[in-house]
Amino acid sequence: MSLYQQLQRRAAEGRPVRVGLIGAGKFGSMYLAQVPRTPGVHLAAIADLSPDGARANLARVGWEAGRTQATSIDEGLKHGTTHIGDDWQAMVRHPAIDVVVECTGHPIAAVDHCLEAFAHGKHVVNVTVEADAFCGPLLARRAAEAGVIYSLAFGDQPALICDLVDWARTCGFPVVAAGRGHKWLPHFCTSTPETVWGYYGLTPEQAKRGGLNPKMFNSFLDGSKPSIESTAVANATGLAVPSGGLLYPPGSIDEIPSLTRPRSEGGVLEKKGMVEVISSLRTDGTPIGYDIRMGVWVTVEAETDYIKHCFEEYNAQTDDSGRYFTLYKRWHLIGLEVGMSVASVALRGEPTGVATGWHADVVATAKRDLKPGEVLDGEGGYTVWGKLQPASRSVAIGGLPLGLAHDVKLVRPVAQGQCLTWNDVAMDTGTHAYRIRQQMESLLTPAG
Template identity: 25%
Template sequence: MRVAVTGARGGYGRTLLAQLRHVSDQTAAVLVDPDTAGVRQMLLELGCAEDGMTVTDDRAAAEAAVHAGRIALVPGAEALPWGAVDVLVEATGRVDVGTAYAVRAIEHGVHVVMVSKEIETVAGIALHRRAAAAGVSYLPGDGDQPANLLRLLDWIERVGLEVVACGKSSEYDLVLDPATGRVRQLDVEIDAPSLAELLELGDDAAATLAARAEAVTGLKRSAAADSCEMTVVSQYSGYLADTESMHYPVARPDELADIYAERERGGLIAEPGAVDVFSMLRLPGEASFAGGVFAVVRTGDPVTWELLRSKGHVVSRDGSHACIYWPYHAMGVETPLTIAAATGRGAVAPQIPRAPAPHTLLAARASRDLASGTRLAVEGHHHEVAGVAPVMLPGSEARRGAAAYYLLGGATLRRDIAAGELIGLDDLDGVAPVALDAFADGFLRP
């Protein structure tokens, strides 16, 4: 299988390219990135020979290089030889550019593995439909939380367990040093001495969670990337956010079965079948959950689950719920599984349901007053829009005029937007046409 990778210079691209060197039936054929010099240097670091690659901006030369057994490094779509590849791995993270790559791939009969979760929230439904009509695959890529959680849910539902809640941990753990009373999140530390007394959930879980949240108010715990990923899960699974900004409890893994029970049992969940994100609280030296996914299920037979509790499973204190989890993701190291599935040579892809649908819209709510004429940009590591909060709303809000969050990138406001208002499609000028068309196909057209 000949694989093309867009956004090849990024961290995800490197992890995938490093792994493809060890997968016998998959070959990195075309690498697309404006920084071709950077991609070339990366390949050299990974052990590729200088004469094993060709840097070119000419499509014919790129195709010739692939047929000669070399890796073609090209700066953009104009030089991508579609006839020389079998699978596109889209990893630009840019909705306008990445949607266009996926559309072109499908038109040329090339399977698509979608790594750019931002694109999934806007265009994934339409792209999946178009791929099915063209007889090619369109799959979310293993190695990030959305596809990994969908695989976990697939297993859970196939064995007949009932999901009450599912989700992931936020990207960065909260690491408490009880000796100093300080909490570290990456390279940021704050004083939170009260947390040392809140390590146990206690009899009043709601009060403990509220006190923990108060103790870490100085840290940023939510990110657009979290809402983006859980929107993808919702679109494929049909599970919905319990609240538009999710709960984000500060939690330890052995508490999840209690925390994500229904409210009448002392948990957070109003309606079973919720997606959510938690902030992991741990001590120095304890294993991380960052990158992991979970599902909380009803247990049924108490004897079975008491036996499983004794084998280390996370079971609620009253025995009614259990948490099943994978505490990791491995980025591109796992993506060869999806590449194989896309071509029918590997494991069955997630099937809950078989196609994404507009269950949830990742919408945009102004977090401060925004003036008419403001140009909006998706920026930073977490791909966020300044002054705008992502919110998870029913997909029907799109038909009422709400815009998808990641359609805002590069657009300009037509009117003043007050803090708290949803931003609508009619409020925007300059939305990327290819992304807007795919959004309309997925959310607005039958």
Template identity: 35%
Template sequence: MAYRDRLQQRLEETGRPLRVGLVGAGQMGTGLAAQLLRMPGITLSAVFDVQHERAVEALTQAGVDPQDAADAESGAAIIEGGGSVALGGLDLLDRLPLDVVVEATGVPEVAVQVAVRALAGGIDVATLTVEADVTVGRYLAELARQSGAIYSVCRGDEPVETKILVDYARDLNFEVICAGKGKNNPLDPLANPDTLAERAVTKQMNPKMLTSFVDGSKAMIEMASLANTTGLGVSTTGMHGPPSTVPTLHQTFALKEDGGVLDRPGVVDYCTGPVAPGVFVVIRTEDPYVHHEMSYLQMGEGPYFALYRPYHLASIEAPLTVYEMVLDRRASLVTEHWNAEVGAQAKRDLKVGDTIDGIGGYTVRGLIEDAEEFAGQGHVPLGVLAGARLVRDVPVGQTLSYDDVELVEDSLVVRMRRIQEQMDAADAETPKLVDLRTSLPG
């Protein structure tokens, strides 16, 4: 039965719609809200945004009359009466009668605060901020287990859609050689919001967001997420990122001895060229008859073949995760391995006292690495660096280590990363969800 039919059935059985809360009313959140409310049996019960007027606008654009709530009691009464609230802060989040919270801020610190609050309230959490999952995904998965609720990265972005292809290939017993995505923009590691200002205006994009695409940070983060959910490895630091086309994917991402760029199978990578906005998996079969059948079905000459999905629909597809969580009680993507990390490479010569401005900024860009090598080098994750202060000079092109920076230690994402790094120690005591929640204001 389709999700649409099952949602209608749920509405008839429970007598009330699925109550969804949205945190972050920017481009992604507003797009998700518009698509979500096209389905029966769903209501957008609450929108949270630091700019209260954006929360109001998101509900209004979705055809919902927004109301304000002074406290948890009044907010709960509005929601239980079928209304929707627009809120500027997160204080009430885990005290409202919500079934699912969708986090769409793109800010790792906010994303983990939302997850902790919601899970502590027994509310399922779907996030579009894959940057947070790449940084503390293992710990978030553990907190979800403690709570009995579900935590998941959302459908629609490349990690989940590529994972679906990987699962499909493995279910057919193909060997997965490489999984990845097409990158829209040629790589410019030193790009910043100033150099991309005109292009951002043309594309009607936030310059920092465009910078995170062009300097490669987003591709590094997405492919690290893919590695950590599928168990695939990192092809090489920064990945190869060769040019390719859809018809030549199976040749580009073959092993070196067969004319491709890879020195081993079972890795993640990306390519430039007319493969974007699609995702792909390059597979191999040595079985003569399967090889024959694949060739007969016009999948290529083999033994390498490419499975390709020509699109990903970002926030438009994200509601699928909400349906999956509520109706099937499963996550679309959760960290099951720890094979990849995303560090920070200096975009310019950084000096003592400089402050890191985060993803898509002027100071650093994301760089994917093998997790063991990353830890061995003492590198610091990109996701904890916002607001960090340099305590040593770092030349352009060098990857930052913990010794190079003073982190904002009272931020939640930094505290959670410290905990995650100790989780595998024999004597480690992983702090409980309730302890983390108690440490947050409100």
């Protein structure tokens, strides 16, 4: 029975999947836009630091005011409406909630939310991939110990890449490479919230009019988000990461099969079985025509002449050897697709991507020369960007995870381009996020 049929049955039986959402910002609002159109799902509660802001976003996406008048979760459950408040703990602890969707975008808070949800028997769909990047393998273990499902969010690129990798392996194909697209030039890694709009082709006035968050957009542009998402994919699939960080080879969709093969065969990979990101800009900055900027892809190999001939007979786009083929999805719809994860964890007991080992990490890297006393401002800010590293290398150098490089004071100078370490900062050791990262470093041996 398909997921949709199972949802229809739950609706007919009056047993909807009951969901609690933490964070009703842009991503959360996209999910909210789809919930009233999804049978068998009841969004029982929303927890947000600004309940009025959450209500405004609900109105923006088309919810009727009467759907959000519940004065408590119990009242909402009784009448099929949604309670909105700022007490995320009360929501997570409520016995009727089946699935918690963590959608704050704040990695340190997200760890608190996930751990509390596990402790109260809730499945978690974690949209805040920044948290997964620095402690996802241990979050997955904690969920399994609690008997619940922890999952990446479908619609976001990591889960979609994991889906393509699963397709390939289930069909018997060896995965040569997998990843996403991105608009990239090397100097973007030093971009700040003040320079981001010029690189995007917008004026500050246009960005302000659209209510666009420069720090969030800059986290994509400066390479932090591609590294974060590639880390989540590597840890979920077991694919390796480039030893020196992402290469961002430029290419059109038709060029991906040639690019994502080993160097010995004319590609860019150190070896088969790696994550990578394809740039939509040539090295001179000119745009590439049929690009994969907003999409995801997986490259597989024909291991026999028969399979190679099948590629040829069905006009599959391959490299010049005919052995490497790329399947891709050119677009992703972000929060509009999260319902797939909610249904999968609640009805099938299956995550849409989850860490199975520790293979990759994202290390905070100086955007400029940094001085003692400066305070790091995390991904997308003025001080650091995230560099993808093999987890074994990150642990060996004592690398500071990007997800923990928020509001942290430097205690010694760090040169531009240098990876930061634990010893460079005065870390707040009292957070769950810090403790679970330290536990992960002691309990899980990174795969080399």
